[in-house]
Amino acid sequence: MSDFDVARWRPAPFLPEADARDGSLTFVVAVLCFLACLTLLSLLAADRAARDWTRQLEGQATVIVRPKANETPDGAAARAAETLAGVDGVAEARAMEPEKAEALIAPWLGDADLSDLPVPRLVAVQLTREKPADAQALDRALKAQGLDAVVDDHTAWMADIQRAARLARLAGLFVFALIAVAAAAVIAFATRAGLAARREVVEVLHLSGAEDGFVARLFQARFARMAAHAGLFGAGAAAIMGAVFRLAGGGQGLTPVLPIAWSDLLFVVPAPLAAAGVAALAARFTALALIRDLA
Template identity: 85%
Template sequence: MNDFDVARWRPAPFLPEADARDGSLTFVVAVLCFLACLTLLGLLAANRAADNWTDQLHGQATVIVRPKANETPDGAAARAAETLAGVAGVAEARALEKEKAEALIAPWLGDADLSDLPVPRLVAVQLDRTAPAGAQALDRALKAQGIDAVVDDHSAWMGDIQKAAQTTRWAGLAIFGLIAIAAASVVAFATRAGLAARREVVEVLHLSGAEDRFIARLFQLRFARMAAVAGLFGAAAAAIMGAGLRIAGGGEGLTPVLPIAWSDLLFVLPAPLAAAAVAAVAARFTAQALIRDFS
């Protein structure tokens, strides 16, 4: 009697459900997704920090006041603050005390004794957010009152911050692209190895009338599922690390230089889909090219 049960028979899949290389491949893709998500979080935090610094500098100006021979430094600073307070586009002008001016200069001079140095007085100007006064308007108002002063509207600092932010963005995008290329290369290598191991099966399928697209689609779906799972693990690990940095740093993220927000963690959600898409494209093109070579 034949023990073969036709009702329970199922055809064996062309690609086995499990492969000895799947664990290593999943780990590598998960690590790449983790690095890509961390790069994305770093880019978001860097952009936020640059915007915050630029916004703070945009609403402020600093005036360095040099007293004349017939007036004291404090008197010259007070007169400059009074003059600037009346300029349109200025919300507040306040003369800084000598101690505060020396505290600002001290980091640049080290342990030098500032008591004998002619430390200039500073006037902190808070500009109107809606219609801020420009450096030329402030300078004209000071010269009209005969005050010897230099106006710093922080434009040089803002330009440097914007350049640094732009450089960071391009560097982050380059790293992100390299990681995507690395993931595609790994999947392409795995696809090539899988097809090479099943070359005889591919030839039999060809003789049976199977089209190249059908065979390539099998590899495409397999590696897309694998990459989606790996992307899920990588994105989850990056989100956990980002949340840890956010909690460790309080309201400003890890440090004021890297202010991570809770909303940034939402940007890692598409990582599994992106990983699956990259793997599917890489597997399909690699499989089609190799199948044509087999033919």
């Protein structure tokens, strides 16, 4: 007598719930999602650092004062600071101590004895946030007092920082897109392997009248669920690493060059959904193309 029970029989699914290759595929997608989230956190931190540096430079200017024959360097710097303090748009002007000026020059001259060199005096100018004075206004005020000075409003530095920030954003977006393409390629390969292993079943389904979209949706749903789980692991690991960097660096994150904020960690939350979307699209298009070839 047969042990087969018709009442308890259920048809086997076209795609089994578990596959021997699922662990490796989940690990690969999780790693790719982890790298994508780290790239995103780095982009946010780099953009914040560039904006902070630009904001600081926009509110400051440096004046290089050269004394004339009838005055001392310190006297010329003091007179320049007094002149600039009265210009509209200047919050504060302060003559820097000779030691600070020499400390700024020392890295460029090495071990040279700066006491024998005619080191110019510097005046640090703090501009107002509302209607700050421009370099032309500062230069006119200095020339009106007969001072030999050069105004540096840090325009060149700001242009370099903004250019570096743009390059960093482009590089980060390129890496992010490359990771997404790699994840799609992995899913496409897994879909191709799954269809190849079930070629005969697909042909039977076609003979039974099943549409291509029906079979493609099975692969789409399967790999979307897998990618969502993998994305959850990858995003969680990236958030933990970002939190470690934030805690390890104190108030400004791991380093002032890449200041990570707590709010940045929220940007990894959509990662599982994004991974599922990429996987679903890759699986669907790959499955449809292969099913048409089989037909």
